[in-house]
Amino acid sequence: xxxRFVELAEKAVKAAERLGANQAEAYIGTSxxxxxxVENGSIKSASERRDAxxxxxxxxxxxxxxxxxxTLNDDDxxxxxxxxIALAKASIQDPDFVSLPSPEASYPIVRGLxxxxxxxxxxxxxxxxxxxxxxxxxxxxxxxxxxIQAELSVSSGTKAIVNSLGVSQSAKTTSALIDSYITxxxxxxxxxxxxxxxxxxxxxxxxxxxxxxxxxxxxxxLGSKTIEGGEMPVVMTPLAVATVIGSGFAGAINAExxxxxxxxxxxxxxxxIASERLHIVDDGLLKGGVGSRxxxxxxxxxxxTEVLKEGVLRSLLHSSYTANKDKVSNTGNAYRxxxxxxxxxxxxxFMIMPDRGTLDNLVSEVKKGVLCMNTGDRPNxxxxxxxxxxxxxxxxxxGELRHGLKSTLIGINMRDLxxxxxxxxxxxxxxxxxxxxxxxxxxxxxxxx
Amino acid sequence: xxxLAQVAIDAAKKAGAxxxxxxxxxxxxxxxxxxDGVTKRSMASRLKGAGIRAFIDGAWAFGQTxxxxxxxxxxxxxxxxxxxxxxxxxxxxRFDINGPVFKDEVRMKxxxxxxxxxxxxxxxxxxxIDDQARGFDKRxxxxxxxYGDMWTELYIANSLGTMVYIENSLPRISxxxxxxxxxxxxxxxxxxxxxxxxxxxxxxxxxxxxETSSRLAIGLLSSVAAKGAVTDVIMDPVLNxxxxxxxxxxxxxxxxxxxxxxxxxxxxxxxxxxxxxxxxDDPTLPSLRGSFAYDWxxxxTRKRHLVKKGVLTELLHSxxxxxxxxxxxxxAARAQSxxxxxxxxxxxxxxxxxxxxxxxxxxxxxEGVLLCEFNYGYTEPAKGQFMFQASYGYLxxxxxxxxxxxxxSIAGQILEVLAKIxxxxxxxxxxxxxxxxxxxxxxxxxxxxxxxxxxVPVGGM
Numbered sequence: 019x020x021x022r023f024v025e026l027a028e029k030a031v032k033a034a035e036r037l038g039a040n041q042a043e044a045y046i047g048t049s050x051x052x053x054x055x056v057e058n059g060s061i062k063s064a065s066e067r068r069d070a071x072x073x074x075x076x077x078x079x080x081x082x083x084x085x086x087x088x089t090l091n092d093d094d095x096x097x098x099x100x101x102x103i104a105l106a107k108a109s110i111q112d113p114d115f116v117s118l119p120s121p122e123a124s125y126p127i128v129r130g131l132x133x134x135x136x137x138x139x140x141x142x143x144x145x146x147x148x149x150x151x152x153x154x155x156x157x158x159x160x161x162x163x164x165x166i167q168a169e170l171s172v173s174s175g176t177k178a179i180v181n182s183l184g185v186s187q188s189a190k191t192t193s194a195l196i197d198s199y200i201t202x203x204x205x206x207x208x209x210x211x212x213x214x215x216x217x218x219x220x221x222x223x224x225x226x227x228x229x230x231x232x233x234x235x236x237x238x239x240l241g242s243k244t245i246e247g248g249e250m251p252v253v254m255t256p257l258a259v260a261t262v263i264g265s266g267f268a269g270a271i272n273a274e275x276x277x278x279x280x281x282x283x284x285x286x287x288x289x290x291i292a293s294e295r296l297h298i299v300d301d302g303l304l305k306g307g308v309g310s311r312x313x314x315x316x317x318x319x320x321x322x323t324e325v326l327k328e329g330v331l332r333s334l335l336h337s338s339y340t341a342n343k344d345k346v347s348n349t350g351n352a353y354r355x356x357x358x359x360x361x362x363x364x365x366x367x368f369m370i371m372p373d374r375g376t377l378d379n380l381v382s383e384v385k386k387g388v389l390c391m392n393t394g395d396r397p398n399x400x401x402x403x404x405x406x407x408x409x410x411x412x413x414x415x416x417g418e419l420r421h422g423l424k425s426t427l428i429g430i431n432m433r434d435l436x437x438x439x440x441x442x443x444x445x446x447x448x449x450x451x452x453x454x455x456x457x458x459x460x461x462x463x464x465x466x467x
Numbered sequence: 468x469x470x471l472a473q474v475a476i477d478a479a480k481k482a483g484a485x486x487x488x489x490x491x492x493x494x495x496x497x498x499x500x501x502x503d504g505v506t507k508r509s510m511a512s513r514l515k516g517a518g519i520r521a522f523i524d525g526a527w528a529f530g531q532t533x534x535x536x537x538x539x540x541x542x543x544x545x546x547x548x549x550x551x552x553x554x555x556x557x558x559x560x561r562f563d564i565n566g567p568v569f570k571d572e573v574r575m576k577x578x579x580x581x582x583x584x585x586x587x588x589x590x591x592x593x594x595x596i597d598d599q600a601r602g603f604d605k606r607x608x609x610x611x612x613x614y615g616d617m618w619t620e621l622y623i624a625n626s627l628g629t630m631v632y633i634e635n636s637l638p639r640i641s642x643x644x645x646x647x648x649x650x651x652x653x654x655x656x657x658x659x660x661x662x663x664x665x666x667x668x669x670x671x672x673x674x675x676x677x678e679t680s681s682r683l684a685i686g687l688l689s690s691v692a693a694k695g696a697v698t699d700v701i702m703d704p705v706l707n708x709x710x711x712x713x714x715x716x717x718x719x720x721x722x723x724x725x726x727x728x729x730x731x732x733x734x735x736x737x738x739x740x741x742x743x744x745x746x747x748d749d750p751t752l753p754s755l756r757g758s759f760a761y762d763w764x765x766x767x768t769r770k771r772h773l774v775k776k777g778v779l780t781e782l783l784h785s786x787x788x789x790x791x792x793x794x795x796x797x798x799a800a801r802a803q804s805x806x807x808x809x810x811x812x813x814x815x816x817x818x819x820x821x822x823x824x825x826x827x828x829x830x831x832x833x834e835g836v837l838l839c840e841f842n843y844g845y846t847e848p849a850k851g852q853f854m855f856q857a858s859y860g861y862l863x864x865x866x867x868x869x870x871x872x873x874x875x876s877i878a879g880q881i882l883e884v885l886a887k888i889x890x891x892x893x894x895x896x897x898x899x900x901x902x903x904x905x906x907x908x909x910x911x912x913x914x915x916x917x918x919x920x921x922x923v924p925v926g927g928m
Contacts, residue, residue: 083509108590201850
């Protein structure tokens with residue numbers, strides 16, 4: 019199969035060159051996914067998606083066009099090639115564009131990206147796994163009015179990328195996702211919590227743990243209250259760290275954002291921008307990593323990039339375009355979610371290196387503060403200001419969790435947050451493209467009411 | 468396309484489905500993005516395929532195909548029906564799918580269809596806006612202008628006999644700018660999104676969006692980060708719309724009822740806010756981005772009075788939720804594309820105007836903050852909690868607005884916030900947005916008048 023996709027992509031590149039492209043690139047992505055959904059404790063629906071399409075990028079002079087189609091029919095791919103060329107010809111030249119990437123002398127070997135057990139999972143086995151998750155979720159909450167939603171989805175896919183400089187690569191990958199969302203009611207109080215796992219391998223997900231943990235967390239959220247606000251320490255779980263530092267900092271060291279002056283980080287390579295306790299690596303080669311890959315979305319080789327060492331900024335995340343513009347080496351961080359878009363810059367596996375202690379240890383060291391289990395908020399990437407709701411959080415007093423929190427916000431600028439990291443735990447957890455431990459922020463403004 | 472839709476439905480029925488429906492879509496899009504006067508992205512796409520659902524006894528299955536031949540559609544429909552059959556042994560609750568039958572064709576009349584507008588003209592428009600934003604002030608250090616258009620043809624058919632054809636045409640222009648002055652760096656975003664042809668990009672509002680965005684960014688250079696506090700807030704029309712959307716609209720989506728996942732579950736027909744409060748969702752308003760004549764299940768839409776005089780009166784329904792709750796269908800099922808299943812969603816959501824003057828509202832507020840426009844927001848209906856973030860605002864002291872503040876977040880509880888709204892102004896405005904739910908994005912609008920909420924936590928540094 020992969021060879022057929024490479025051939026289709028080569029054909030598209032040749033066609034683009036014939037029509038006048040100086041350089042061309044074709045990206046083919048196909049996937050098959052199967053999902054099963056639980057509503058109120060019982061299976062309710064199943065779905066199967068087969069997706070295949072082709073994206074064509076054409077360069078004419080220093081102008082670039084892109085088009086995609088959602089089929090692999092010859093006529094449709096031809097249409098994408100024609101539209102891509104026409105767009106390139108009509109576009110305004112980008113003087114900073116140098117070239118699409120050239121092929122590498124060698125590509126790394128990355129293990130654990132494809133699992134036959136995921137590709138071959140039968141609908142019955144999928145149903146059995148989700149039932150195990152629901153049963154485990156029921157146990158801690160049987161005495162209360164409850165509602166359990168859950169979802170399992172597995173997907174396998176092949177991508178192929180070919181460009182006119184000689185890049186010609188393909189790869190097969192799998193992924194599995196399970197999540198559980200629990201609602202419980204008691205004496206007029208209603209609350210919820212959720213948990214999830216994502217992995218390249220079927221054995222990397224544990225349905226019972228996901229179900230049970232979501233229910234246990236929901237139980238703890240009953241009786242949430244507001245508190246008196248003020249400046250206090252904030253403990254963040256690996257999930258919260260993945261959102262706030264993972265995305266909120268990873269987005270700021272995206273070389274394109276920095277080059278355009280849109281990031282709160284600028285001209286900072288070699289400067290101490292964070293606590294010396296923070297070490298961050300972007301590792302595209304991590305065995306079995308959800309963000310791991312042999313080559314990036316432009317066909318450049320994947321690598322391990324040191325981003326932050328003892329709080330000193332070592333590197334930004336680059337694609338071929340931004341690396342050429344800055345005259346530095348490409349870190350292989352070009353990313354596209356599917357054939358349906360042009361490459362942008364994103365993390366592979368953004369890893370905050372562990373130090374010591376569990377979440378419980380970190381909490382026990384706090385006299386008065388809050389625990390942020392999760393938030394949906396990210397900072398303003400230009401100013402660095404973060405104003406985040408504790409989607410799920412707890413009040414800490416004398417090293418113990420007192421009660422859940424509602425209507426409570428954390429306010430801090432990211433530049434301060436990075437410097438105020440006073441503790442880093444050893445409890446790292448992988449969530450999509452982040453691998454993060456718990457951390458403690460020395461102090462932030464808490465508003466609650 | 469009609470015969471192809473019939474092939475799908477017949478095949479699903481033959482394989483054992485009690486109910487089946489199909490969406491056959493052909494969508495063409497163009498996106499042009501420019502930064503600092505240079506094209507960053509010119510993108511064209513065609514999205515073509517069929518999404519098929521089959522239902523039996525309470526079990527659903529969904530599948531899709533890009534193979535729009537009778538053979539391709541027939542085999543997908545049969546396999547989807549088999550998947551539903553395999554699932555139906557495991558369901559807990561049996562129910563049927565009922566609904567009215569519609570047969571209609573709604574063609575969109577636009578002056579300038581996107582495909583008739585030369586690409587050079589579209590690029591020229593983007594360049595004009597990008598130059599306008601950059602030329603506004605020397606302190607503008609980066610501009611990013613994005614134009615997108617989307618033309619959709621959609622057939623929707625189901626086994627009850629519904630067969631509807633609709634068209635949609637959505638252009639949008641947005642301008643994101645960064646301003647820098649000494650150590651202060653600020654960003655601003657403005658967009659104009661409507662339903663119509665390219666002629667809608669020729670209005671004054673669309674033609675000046677670069678300047679509007681730059682003016683805001685320059686203004687923000689002298690803003691300060693807000694201080695966190697519990698305070699009175701006056702929301703401008705755009706932010707009010709976001710509040711209605713996040714704090715209440717999502718919790719009214721009726722798929723939450725069978726799932727027991729909204730704090731409003733026991734509140735239908737009951738008082739949820741003050742008597743002067745009316746919240747609506749109306750997909751029938753002309754030329755709005757969130758408008759449609761039939762929903763993605765082929766049900767004719769109408770205005771929904773979510774909250775009338777403070778009472779929760781109506782929910783947002785798909786055929787499944789109206790069937791299960793024995794309520795009137797109101798055409799609120801939407802899907803991002805044929806690749807997704809339709810689920811209850813909002814359209815154009817707003818608070819109905821009240822009787823306060825805007826100036827009167829501000830001068831009546833002793834201490835608080837006037838908050839304007841929005842960055843984003845989200846909600847958890849099961850927990851009853853929501854948050855949304857204003858782009859900027861002005862502190863109010865003794866009834867007068869003063870210092871500009873930025874990125875101000877508000878957190879609150881769905882069951883508590885409406886009771887805190889004590890004054891609603893008589894002005895009205897809507898703004899374009901895009902709403903995400905279950906990994907599906909749909910275009911929408913939200914708005915209302917200025918309104919005041921008493922004593923809410925406002926996040927800041």
